[in-house]
Amino acid sequence: MNSFDELIKRMSSGERRALGKIITLMENDSSSSAYIIPQIHNLTGNAHIVGITGPPGSGKSSLVDKLISCYRNDGLKVGVIAIDPTSPFTGGAILGDRIRMKRHYTDKDVFIRSMATRGNLGGLSEATGNTIQALDAFGKDVIIIETVGAGQVEIDIVKVADTVVVVSVPSMGDSVQTLKAGIMEIGDIFAVNKADIEGVEKCIIEIRMMLELSEKKGGWIQPIIKTFGNKDDGANDLYESIKNHHKYLIESGHHEQKRIIRGKTELINILQNLFIRNLYDTISEKEMEELAKKIANREKDPYMIIEELIPRLKKFI
């Protein structure tokens, strides 16, 4: 038995450290994923995947913290993937945001994993997908993905969730407008957080108006829930809404649909990563630099260079 099989066995028997190790292996090296995923794929498909997204400062982490408590009160096992737009040199977001979920770190049925957007050469979506698989195989009942909903990659990640919660707060300047622009249409549930500050009713009306303009999501009417940064009221309502949506998905058949979309996203992410890695295997960092210099000096243009590169790339994927 090789060390991968050993790790997978230990993970399947419920060893948290083995789970952590497997996620790290898959994050660092996609050939590990190519070995591990086929072994665990048949254990997956049971978890409810919940995406929580919203602008910086909207209090997503505090909400996630409270949702974890709700799930734990019902005896359910929770995995959390927190996508951090972290820079390697500060590590700020991890220390800052994750501290809010601290009290759950000692609970053996809660597994929290931070993933940085930096240093992931196009690989964030693949890494997230694989981490979902691992947590699912590990027996988590729910997997929460938390992400700042502003970039395309973040939106792509969160939209593979079964249930997407969009968090906003009253009077954050352009925030509702920006929400509307980017992520309104992927929200199944809207949480208006910090609902004890001024402007909450205006915020709700704005969301309601935008929802009326948008395409209907089958038979599901997106609820707008008031939640409160520092109190527990509201978090329970949000929790109930998430459970209702899950029930709706299964009964309506939309659940299956979401799984297919997720499968497609996984395929494309992995292929794209494969391409990038092969590109760097074919063209060395040094040669890439030389070519870039020619573009910078206007000696050649990028399309001309690509014309020359294509025959060499054909050997790969």
Next chain:
Amino acid sequence: MNSFDELIKRMSSGERRALGKIITLMENDSSSSAYIIPQIHNLTGNAHIVGITGPPGSGKSSLVDKLISCYRNDGLKVGVIAIDPTSPFTGGAILGDRIRMKRHYTDKDVFIRSMATRGNLGGLSEATGNTIQALDAFGKDVIIIETVGAGQVEIDIVKVADTVVVVSVPSMGDSVQTLKAGIMEIGDIFAVNKADIEGVEKCIIEIRMMLELSEKKGGWIQPIIKTFGNKDDGANDLYESIKNHHKYLIESGHHEQKRIIRGKTELINILQNLFIRNLYDTISEKEMEELAKKIANREKDPYMIIEELIPRLKKFI
């Protein structure tokens, strides 16, 4: 002379409509870019490229509006690329934000272009790069790229700029922390906007502290400029800072370095797009759906499917 040549000729002679048409052509169809870019590449390399980034609600558009006025007062020609996290169904961000730059729309030496992040299947970076080229070839002295600095794609886009301005505002909850996490390290200049509201000094101290922790940018000490949402004070200081940084880049030789990085980014973006398009040429939407269904049903795992797909993909890039 084909219609492309005709358009390029009209653009080169200063016709705005031809410029707009060329940008649209390149956005919609990469084979147009492959024809157009080589024709205009030797006209480029003169514009100063300025990236303006910051969280939603930080007042980036108002600042850009004021910067345009500063440039115009000096008789310089301005291009603006505004990256909108816009959804096709609302179009909200374009209408909302861009209205702030309205007064410049009638100025024939200001060209403002909005680009949506949605519907750009991995092609946003390529489209932005090509639009920069077109504006540069058109004779713009400065090209401003405005983007919400939260996603990886947005960060990738803005970091190709010669000069990157990071905008923050006091007391936006986690905003400074989030800035720190994602985009602090790419900032050449920091603007603290809405500096007439409470918390501005604290915000400046936080930025200063984080800069002290970060890697130095050669001999350039990143200035922190106070700007004001509704007044003109501060915008001039920011303008001067941007010009100083440009001067510094040229004198220090860093300008050349940035151009090489930009060349490299262009190459990779175009290759990646080429790959995705070829992927969709090889595997039909219908077949992709079938494969995704197998993943969803746990019949096969994605890595297994990719193993089978690779021989077919080898025919392409």
